[in-house]
Amino acid sequence: KDASGHLVGAVLIAHDITERKSAEQTLQMNDEEFRALVEHTSDMVIRFDRGRRITYMNSACRKVLNIAANEFLGMTCGQSGLPAGLTNVWDKAVRRVIETGAERKMEHELPTSGGVINYDTRLTPEFSEDGSIESVLVVTRNITEHVNAGKALAETESLYRLIFNQTTDVLIHLDRNSRVVDVNRRALEITGLKKKELVGKKISTFAGIFTKSSITLMVEAFAKRMVGAVVPPYEVEAHIADGRRLFFEISSAGLTNAEGKRIGEISMLHDITERKLDEEQVSQQREALAKRSEELAGLLRISSTISNTLEINQ
Numbered sequence: 001k002d003a004s005g006h007l008v009g010a011v012l013i014a015h016d017i018t019e020r021k022s023a024e025q026t027l028q029m030n031d032e033e034f035r036a037l038v039e040h041t042s043d044m045v046i047r048f049d050r051g052r053r054i055t056y057m058n059s060a061c062r063k064v065l066n067i068a069a070n071e072f073l074g075m076t077c078g079q080s081g082l083p084a085g086l087t088n089v090w091d092k093a094v095r096r097v098i099e100t101g102a103e104r105k106m107e108h109e110l111p112t113s114g115g116v117i118n119y120d121t122r123l124t125p126e127f128s129e130d131g132s133i134e135s136v137l138v139v140t141r142n143i144t145e146h147v148n149a150g151k152a153l154a155e156t157e158s159l160y161r162l163i164f165n166q167t168t169d170v171l172i173h174l175d176r177n178s179r180v181v182d183v184n185r186r187a188l189e190i191t192g193l194k195k196k197e198l199v200g201k202k203i204s205t206f207a208g209i210f211t212k213s214s215i216t217l218m219v220e221a222f223a224k225r226m227v228g229a230v231v232p233p234y235e236v237e238a239h240i241a242d243g244r245r246l247f248f249e250i251s252s253a254g255l256t257n258a259e260g261k262r263i264g265e266i267s268m269l270h271d272i273t274e275r276k277l278d279e280e281q282v283s284q285q286r287e288a289l290a291k292r293s294e295e296l297a298g299l300l301r302i303s304s305t306i307s308n309t310l311e312i313n314q
Helices: 018-040 058-064 084-100 144-166 185-191 203-208 214-226 274-309
Strands: 043-047 054-057 104-112 115-126 134-143 170-175 180-182 236-238 243-257 260-270
Touching: 043 058, 054 274, 058 134, 084 104, 084 115, 084 134, 115 144, 203 214, 214 236, 214 243, 214 260, 243 274
Parallel strands: none
Antiparallel strands: 043 054, 043 134, 104 115, 115 134, 170 180, 170 260, 236 243, 243 260
16 A cells, blocks of 8 residues: 555465365365275275264165164264164163274174174274364174074083094094094093193004004004005904903094185094904813814714724734
8 A cells, every 4th residue: 555545566475285275185084985895895884973962974874774864963872862782782881982082893683673793893983183082983794694603612612522522432533644632522532631631742652542553553544544545444453451451343534624624634433342352262161072072073984993903912
């Protein structure tokens, strides 16, 4: 302005805001990328502000909860009317994250008319420039199938363990190096040993239990099976610490991994002691009868010879 106050010109001041604009553009791109990512994920994604109000909910979450796009924005979990089993868990966990500033992980269930749904949830705090918590991002994944698979596996393992220990046959689980991985209760009862005395030992070291010839048979049969050969059941003899002689018929089932590689086997030792002792007794009786028959045949020959003459001297 001049001395009289009239406008005679202007001064233009240009301030470089390139860095700020670039940061804003980057922030906008990151936000767009974030939304594009979470809108296409199958996980439920919800964002809560510091007041625990819902500020964002992705499409997967809206689909699961069967709600419209902006129906619950600005509401707390308690105000939303969502299933109490879910909102109570979320609200309590969000409150905890805001109080502690620490990420939180948890698993929880949601009973529905179609059954129980299992969720794995991660809550991550988001901080502002001054270091205060600005919001909490909640990512929830449906792990029902995984949990059910785990339960089924546990049930199968429990059934396997029950059968493994209740069977009257001796069962020995061997790894690929012929080391004992596990034995059942029957094996411990017969040998009088503790599991820790057997686990980790190779079958070649069982000389104190099985005869030398039996150990040789077992080692050779195991080696053949590990290269895919078919080995028919075979018999072995054991000498137990209490002095008993026991006989077993061994048959085995191979164990393979997901790639089909042989990783060991479970050997079943069926007690045939009674049968073998009966066979031995029958064999002894047969030998005794053969000897007696031979003696009788000799007497018959003598009698026949004597009857062939009437001469006393002869």
